[in-house]
Amino acid sequence: xxxxxxxxxxxxFLYSSDSKYEMGKKIYVQxxxxxxxxxxxxxxxxxxxxxxxxxxxxILNEExxxxxxxHGAHYWGASADIMPSFKSVYNEKELASVSYYVSKTFNPDVxxxxxxxxxxxxxxxxxxxxxxxKRGKKIYKRxxxxxxxxxAKGDGEATRNPEMSIFPYDLSKTLLSDKQMFLYIRxxxxxxxxxxxxxxxxxxxxxxxxxxxxxxxxxxxFRKKDDIK
Amino acid sequence: MKNILLALxxxxxxxxxxxxxxxxxxxxxxxxxxxxxxxxxxxKNSDPFAHNAYTDDEANEFDIGMQSPKIDxxxxxxxxxxxxxxxxxxxxxxxxxxxx
Numbered sequence: 001x002x003x004x005x006x007x008x009x010x011x012x013f014l015y016s017s018d019s020k021y022e023m024g025k026k027i028y029v030q031x032x033x034x035x036x037x038x039x040x041x042x043x044x045x046x047x048x049x050x051x052x053x054x055x056x057x058x059i060l061n062e063e064x065x066x067x068x069x070x071h072g073a074h075y076w077g078a079s080a081d082i083m084p085s086f087k088s089v090y091n092e093k094e095l096a097s098v099s100y101y102v103s104k105t106f107n108p109d110v111x112x113x114x115x116x117x118x119x120x121x122x123x124x125x126x127x128x129x130x131x132x133x134k135r136g137k138k139i140y141k142r143x144x145x146x147x148x149x150x151x152a153k154g155d156g157e158a159t160r161n162p163e164m165s166i167f168p169y170d171l172s173k174t175l176l177s178d179k180q181m182f183l184y185i186r187x188x189x190x191x192x193x194x195x196x197x198x199x200x201x202x203x204x205x206x207x208x209x210x211x212x213x214x215x216x217x218x219x220x221x222f223r224k225k226d227d228i229k
Numbered sequence: 230m231k232n233i234l235l236a237l238x239x240x241x242x243x244x245x246x247x248x249x250x251x252x253x254x255x256x257x258x259x260x261x262x263x264x265x266x267x268x269x270x271x272x273k274n275s276d277p278f279a280h281n282a283y284t285d286d287e288a289n290e291f292d293i294g295m296q297s298p299k300i301d302x303x304x305x306x307x308x309x310x311x312x313x314x315x316x317x318x319x320x321x322x323x324x325x326x327x328x329x
Contacts, residue, residue, distance in 0.1 A: 143317050
């Protein structure tokens with residue numbers, strides 16, 4: 001009897017995962033494929049000012065992908081409105097199925113990758129926080145504020161140039177975790193699926209302590225964890 | 230005496246050279262220069278986006294701020310020594326200046 005119950009539950013789980021995947025795949029092919037391509041690498045012939053994210057390299061996990069698909073990238077701080085909101089197009093179940101399909105198909109190990117890379121970085125003791133905030137403030141003002149602005153709204157001085165084609169994120173809206181933010185700053189946007197090199201990797205210039213200090217400064221001043229809803 | 234001093238100052242000014250460093254493809258071109266104290270360095274920006282140039286070298290400290298495309302900014306080398314100039318926006322840009 002126990003085995004029978006187990007078999008029924010297991011089969012229904014398999015069926016539900018499978019149908020969720022198929023639903024997501026169907027919507028992806030109908031809607032997302034034109035920009036992100038068959039393989040998620042955004043290698044289509046479409047011309048964009050900002051090329052869509054290479055989903056095989058995205059730093060976002062399934063839940064975060066769901067949030068971006070639902071609300072659009074602008075809601076989470078992107079200054080270019082390329083990735084629209086689909087909440088008026090698909091229902092919750094359908095939206096969840098797309099993020100499920102995208103995560104499982106194109107970048108299934110992203111969470112493991114983030115954990116592994118972060119674990120390899122220097123561990124900073126908690127008693128260094130005040131030193132980190134001071135260092136983070138100095139580096140943010142010196143380097144990050146040119147593009148992201150002093151208030152992190154993505155409207156730094158460098159964006160006011162008429163010839164500019166940069167689209168810095170409004171960091172007060174980011175949905176990235178501390179670990180993701182650290183890796184994104186360290187490696188740059190290109191390593192995590194953007195086409196452009198506007199957001200450079202800073203590891204050549206700064207050590208892990210400094211980059212983690214910048215993350216602390218951003219988190220404390222512009223984007224508290226509680227703000228992410 | 231005044232005339233000699235004036236002539237000396239003018240002559241010194243005449244001998245000060247100007248070194249042009251372009252910023253193109255997110256690179257300083259050339260990426261290393263030798264200058265004399267009193268020489269000037271003109272930073273050009275041939276990229277279609279903003280740059281910056283600064284050094285933390287105590288004797289030669291400068292920061293030109295945001296430099297829009299096609300704008301030239303000139304700085305004067307104040308002291309001897311070797312120092313690095315970087316762009317605050319693009320971390321891979323590095324210029325080595327040797328001043329004698």
